[in-house]
Structures are given as structure tokens and as C-alpha cells.
Amino acid sequence: xxxxxxxxxxxxxVAVLLALSLGLVSCKKDPTGPSSKGPVITATxxxxxxxxxxxxxxITAVGDWTLRVEYPSGxxxxxxxxxxxxxSGTGSGMVMYEASANTGESPRKARVVVTAxxxxxxxxxxxxxPGGETPSGVPGKWLELPETPSGKGCYFGAHDMNGxxxxxxxxxxxxxxxxxxxxxxxxxxxxAYPLNNSLKGSxxxxxxxxxxxxCFPEDNQPNCAFTYGGGWTRGHQIPSADRLRYNxxxxxxxxxxxxxxxxxxxYNFNAGIWASLEGKVRAYAAPAKSDTLYxxxxxxxxxxxxxxxxxxxxxxxxxxxxxxxxxxxxxxxSSVNGGFVGCGFYLPHDxxxxxxNCLDHMMSIDNLEKKIGIDLFVNLPDQIGDAKAxxxxxxxxxxxxx
Numbered sequence: 166x167x168x169x170x171x172x173x174x175x176x177x178x179v180a181v182l183l184a185l186s187l188g189l190v191s192c193k194k195d196p197t198g199p200s201s202k203g204p205v206i207t208a209t210x211x212x213x214x215x216x217x218x219x220x221x222x223x224i225t226a227v228g229d230w231t232l233r234v235e236y237p238s239g240x241x242x243x244x245x246x247x248x249x250x251x252x253s254g255t256g257s258g259m260v261m262y263e264a265s266a267n268t269g270e271s272p273r274k275a276r277v278v279v280t281a282x283x284x285x286x287x288x289x290x291x292x293x294x295p296g297g298e299t300p301s302g303v304p305g306k307w308l309e310l311p312e313t314p315s316g317k318g319c320y321f322g323a324h325d326m327n328g329x330x331x332x333x334x335x336x337x338x339x340x341x342x343x344x345x346x347x348x349x350x351x352x353x354x355x356x357a358y359p360l361n362n363s364l365k366g367s368x369x370x371x372x373x374x375x376x377x378x379x380c381f382p383e384d385n386q387p388n389c390a391f392t393y394g395g396g397w398t399r400g401h402q403i404p405s406a407d408r409l410r411y412n413x414x415x416x417x418x419x420x421x422x423x424x425x426x427x428x429x430x431x432y433n434f435n436a437g438i439w440a441s442l443e444g445k446v447r448a449y450a451a452p453a454k455s456d457t458l459y460x461x462x463x464x465x466x467x468x469x470x471x472x473x474x475x476x477x478x479x480x481x482x483x484x485x486x487x488x489x490x491x492x493x494x495x496x497x498x499s500s501v502n503g504g505f506v507g508c509g510f511y512l513p514h515d516x517x518x519x520x521x522n523c524l525d526h527m528m529s530i531d532n533l534e535k536k537i538g539i540d541l542f543v544n545l546p547d548q549i550g551d552a553k554a555x556x557x558x559x560x561x562x563x564x565x566x567x
Contacts, residue, residue, distance in 0.1 A: 203284025204230050225257045230281040232260050237274055243292065244275050264292065302330060302343075302380060308492060308548065309357040309459035310343065312540040319347045319354060322380030326411045328420030330380045339364070341417055342403045344425050346378075347466075348385040351479040353425050355463035355539070356402035360450040366410035366417070373419035374399070378426075386424040387477030393429040394474030397483060400430025402462040404443045428464050429473040429483045430514070437519035442489060442510060445523060449493055449566070459492040461541060464514075486513050490533055490541045492557070493565075503549035507542070508562040509533030527566060530558035 204226040224230060232252040234244050246252065247261040254260075262277075278287040302323045304313050313321050323331035323343040331337045342358035358364075375390030377383045389399055403426055408417040420426075430439070450458035464484035473481040489510045498504040507530045510523060518526075534541055546554040 203281045204279045204286055221259060221261050223257075223259050224254065224279060226279075226281050227256070228282050229253070229255050230258070230279055232277060232279050234262070235276045235278060240273055242275075243273060244277070244290075264290075304343070305340070306544050306547065307340065307343070307357075307359070307459075308494075308542065308544055309359055309461055310542075310544060311345075311355060311357065311461055311463075311490075312543050313345060318349055319345045320381065322346055322378065322425065324378075324380065324420050327414070327416040328376075328379070328423070339411070341408065341420060342426070344378075344380075344402075346381055346425050348381070350466055351385055351387055351424070351481045352428055352464065352466070352484075353402060354466070355461055356426055357459075357461040358403050358407070360407055360446070360458045360460055361455065362450070362452065364411065365407055365447065365450070368410045368415065368418075370405045370409075371415050371418045371422070373422040376419060376422055378420075378423040381425065385479070387427070387479050387481055389422065389424045389427050389477055391476045393481060394476035395429070395472075396432065397429035397473050398432050398435045399427045400435050400439070402426050402428065402464070403460075404447075406443070407447065407460075424477070428487075429481055430487075431516050431519070433516050433519035434512075434514060438512060438521050438523050439487065442512070442523035446489065446491055449491055454495070454565070455493040456495050459494070459542070461490045463488050463537065463539070465537065484514050486511060488512070488533060488537055490530055492530075492542055492545070502553045502557050505545065505549060505553075505557050506565055507557045507560065508566045509541075511536050524567060527562050529561055534558070 204224055224232075230253065234242065236242055243265045244262040245265070247263050250259075250261045252260055273292050275290045275292075276287050277290065278285060302321050304310055304321050305323070313319075321343065324341040325331045325337040326339050326341050328341070329337070331340050331343075334340075340359070342356055344353040344356045346353050375388065377386050387393070392399060401421055403421050405418060405421045408421050409415070411417045446458070446460060449455060465486040465488070466482045467485035470485050471483045473483055490507070491509075492505060492507045494504050496504055498506070509528050509530050509532065510526050511528065511533055512518065512523070512526050528536075530541055542554070542558070545557065548554075549557075
């Protein structure tokens with residue numbers, strides 16, 4: 166098969182994604198295979214998690230060609246031509262189809278066939294039923310984790326210190342960070358991790374932009390080798406400085422550059438009050454304050470908010486606010502609430518507060534939960550009991566956090 170005959174299929178999300186009805190689409194090569202002549206279709210991506218999308222078929226052929234879509238007997242059509250596209254052409258050409266959301270209970274298939282005078286080729290597409298996607302991991306009983314409810318269109322992923330998917334302590338060693346990934350919005354709604362001087366390490370940033378998170382399909386991850394566009398910076402949720410080096414390796418730092426850890430963030434906010442809060446959190450994790458600090462950072466996506474632009478391949482929503490929740494444990498305090506104290510922060514994503522004091526946005530864990538609608542530190546009651554956990558979460562932050 167001559168390389169010059171290869172054609173490509175690209176998946177591009179439409180502007181509006183139905184997050185409550187996610188489907189998985191995969192491309193499978195026709196087992197009969199193409200001839201050595203004529204048009205050839207190949208897929209550059211094999212899967213995508215999305216409820217609705219556009220399929221772009223790029224063709225290079227000698228002479229005239231036509232495309233058609235075939236469906237198994239008794240099944241409905243679910244690929245339609247987009248406006249301006251035609252299923253025929255000469256030489257190089259491009260045809261775009263829109264795939265509707267799968268609302269049934271079973272996967273469905275379609276075959277896209279290209280035919281020319283000297284041969285034909287086809288690609289089989291399979292779209293899964295809603296809820297048919299497989300999450301990348303199962304949450305552990307870790308103290309930093311918030312709730313992970315089903316039916317929200319989000320998926321849990323956890324990483325080891327090499328940035329690989331976390332399996333278990335026996336197989337993966339020390340856990341690194343976890344996230345609640347929303348593939349429809351191309352952003353994690355929160356990132357959680359433990360922190361102390363040993364986990365933080367020392368050294369510099371790797372600036373490892375352009376990597377992808379191995380916990381999830383790449384199809385819906387922005388390419389963060391590029392900035393978001395629109396003037397938005399690539400804002401970390403777990404800071405690069407919280408994972409500099411572990412056991413001599415910088416792999417843990419490289420993982421903080423995964424797209425699943427990034428959000429579009431206003432420059433002055435990122436470099437100002439947000440960086441100040443990140444520094445405060447590292448100070449809370451110092452030995453004088455904590456044996457271990459449990460941190461969860463999240464963003465708020467408003468339904469009427471702005472978007473980043475498509476420099477990274479996706480139009481990513483710009484968060485309307487950011488928040489952090491921190492839970493400090495120190496054995497020497499164990500006589501009171503098992504040694505735990507907690508604090509929350511909620512910051513509007515607004516340039517007007519960029520030079521402000523992050524401590525002005527401090528509150529109890531309970532109050533933060535009311536603002537974001539997420540149950541935080543769900544495993545704390547198992548550690549110290551319901552009454553003590555309630556006391557930790559309701560406490561108004563005192564001088565410990567100043």
C-alpha cells in the first residue's frame with residue numbers, strides 16, 4: 166500500500182455537547198482491507214468520548230469518487246451531512262458528517278464507504294450507548310477525595326509518581342494526584358492530592374507541555390503544547406511546584422502538565438492572588454504545620470460563561486471561579502478531632518481581585534460545600550467518626566490558617 170494514498174479522518178467537536186448523554190465512538194478498519202489502488206480511508210483516532218460530534222473525512226484520490234453511509238438492517242441512520250458537504254468529488258476533497266447522540270440502550274454501527282473507478286474502501290464506526298464508557302479508575306479511600314457521583318458525565322482518574330494510571334499501592338507505589346475529568350467540557354472539575362515536603366521534592370519546573378493524560382482517551386484532551394488562545398494562560402490545578410521531584414525523578418512534575426490538570430486562567434489572576442494561595446498551601450504543608458496536608462482544587466463552570474478559543478483543539482470553558490479545600494493532619498494534635506483541621510477558599514475568577522489577599526476569601530469547609538455543591542473529604546468520617554468530621558468541616562478558620 167503506497168503511503169501517498171493514505172487519507173485521514175479527524176474528529177472535531179461541535180460547539181454544544183450533551184454532557185448527560187455521552188457516547189463512545191470508535192473507528193474499526195474494514196477487515197477486507199483496501200486494494201493497492203484507489204482511495205483509502207484510515208482513522209487517526211480510534212475513540213472519542215462525546216455525545217455529538219462532526220466526522221471529517223479527507224480524501225486524496227485519482228479521478229472521481231463518491232461516499233455513502235451504510236447501516237445494519239433495521240437500524241436508524243445517525244450520521245448526516247453537514248451544511249455545504251457533498252458525498253462526491255474529484256481528486257482531493259473533504260466530506261463532513263454530524264453524528265447524533267445515541268439515546269438507545271445498545272451500541273450502534275455505521276459504515277462509511279468511498280468508491281472510485283479503480284476501487285473502494287470503508288471504515289466501520291461504533292458508537293456506544295449512554296453510560297457505556299468505562300471510567301479510567303476507581304476512587305480509593307483517600308482523605309483528599311471529594312464525592313464522585315455517577316451520572317454526571319465525569320470520570321475519575323488517578324496517577325502514580327511516574328504519571329501513569331494508579332492501580333494500587335502494591336503495584337503503583339505512592340499516589341500522585343487524582344482528577345474528576347469532564348470530557349464534554351475538556352476540563353477537570355477538581356484535582357486532589359496529598360502534600361508534604363517529601364511529596365513536593367525540590368528542583369525546577371519541567372515545562373513538559375504537550376503531554377497527554379494516559380488515564381483517558383486523548384480525543385477530548387486539549388493539546389496544551391499551545392496556549393488556550395484569547396489571552397488565557399494554562400492554569401495548573403495541582404501546581405507544578407507541588408510535585409517537583411520524587412525519588413530523583415521529575416516524572417511527577419511532568420504529570421502536572423497534563424491537559425486534565427489545566428484550565429484557561431486570566432494572566433494577572435494566575436500570577437497574582439492564585440499564585441499567592443498556592444504558596445500559602447505549600448506553607449500549610451510544612452512540617453511545623455502538618456505531617457500531611459490533603460488538598461483539593463476545583464473550578465466552577467458557568468452555563469453562560471466564556472470560552473477559550475480553539476488554539477488547543479477545543480473551545481474550553483473559562484471557569485467563573487476557583488476553589489481550594491485543605492485538610493491538615495498533625496499527630497501532635499490528635500487529642501482534638503483526631504489531629505485534623507480544615508479550611509476552604511472560594512475566589513471569583515476576576516482580574517479585579519488579582520492583587521488582593523487570598524485570606525480574604527477563606528471560609529469553613531461546610532460553607533465552601535454550600536457554594537460549590539460538592540461533598541468534600543468524604544472519607545474523613547471513616548477516619549475519625551461522624552461527629553469529629555462534622556466539627557472539622559464546620560469550624561471557622563482560625564489563626565492556624567493566617
